[in-house]
Amino acid sequence: MTICHVGQLYSAYRGWLHNWLRGKLGCSEQAADLVQETFIRVMTARPNIASLEQPRAYLSSIAKNLAIDYWRRKELEEAYLAALALLPEHEAPSPEQSLLVMEALERVDKVLQSLPSVTQQVFLLSQLEGLTYATIAAQLNCSVPTIKRHMHKAFIACMQVEPL
Structure with missing residues (x-):
């Protein structure tokens, strides 16, 4: 299948990418957010995708990096919230x-x-x-x-x- 536009790529692989990310993240809503972010990155990084030979590999590579960023942010947030929990309420x-x-x-x-x-x-x-x-x-x-x-x-x- 030759894909010439991001819209075609989205239509062809959105469902697959969502399922792949849901399996990695265990959360359908977060997977949906990362699918959207993945395609935003595709549009900004590679507006001409006609020469894209392995769309799944390309999309999963972007999505994997976004998932790593998500987990890193989540770890930071949890550590920050744990530190806040130690503060008296009036100092929060x-x-x-x-x-x-x-x-x-x-x-x-x-x-x-x-x-x-x-x-x-x-x-x-x-x-x-x-x-x-x-x-x-x-x-x-x-x-x-x-x-x-x-x-x-x-x-x-x-x-x-x-x-x-």
Whole structure:
């Protein structure tokens, strides 16, 4: 089947992609959202799909990346909500503030995911666990200057995250 337009691709593969995503996510509504997002990505990334030889592989690749992003966001949200639950009620942020924090956390997480895993680990040990550079260096069996280089790299990456 030669597919020339996104509409034809959508008609031919929407049902299949929805079922595939529902199996991965266990949620029909979230699968439907990711199907729509997948086709939005197809339209913006590849408006001429006439040369698309393996539509299922192409669509599942995009959808898989979107599902990974979904799970990562969900993990972040759960961790944030768990931290909020520890706060006294009068100190809890408003829903608007919570949304802004979640959006900022998602952007920082995306930046950190682009860094080498050891840089991510060093940054998280320092910023979330509160470990000193010397402790991190001993734990990772490397030097303090190496830890400083990783932290510098992570801070520079975080500073490049655009503000809301």
